[in-house]
Amino acid sequence: MDRAQKQEAIETLKGVFDGAGAVVVTHYLGLTVAEMTDLRGRLRTEGAQLQVVKNTLAQKALNGSIGAEGDALFTGPVAIAFAPDPVSAAKVATQYAKDNDKFTVIGGFMGQQVLDKASVTALATLPSLDQLRAKIVGLLQAPATKIAGILQAPAGQLARVIGAYAAKDAA
8 A cells, every 4th residue: 555545545534533423443353254244234224334444544544632542442453333323333333243253342432532342332222313313203292192182082072972862863
């Protein structure tokens, strides 16, 4: 890789780090191509990506912004999982790490904050952005539905009483 390609890779990684809600740093030693493809497919369905990175290029892209603790994450065969949503990449990566012993989550970072393995696991237990939106919509719709039901109840009761009198008179 020549100097221009390295500079381009660093700029690409800077864009990834800036645009990601959270970056999950993983080790993938021993995974087959089929297993990596499966992991990438799982991440893609959640709107996330997996990228194998060169440690020195990742450290240069971070430029010390997350400190020595963050730079220490980039040792060995590293792949990063990232998405605009902070939760989706962490969910898929931790679930895949549970299913496959060769894939391990080392840590990660959100903005300037470095996350250890336990923090990434805790992040994975949070509901995703879509799930939170669905809960909010449900909470907003529930009172309106109850009010509509309450307002319709007297009219429905009145209609049933009139219907009963009509049926009584007809008989």
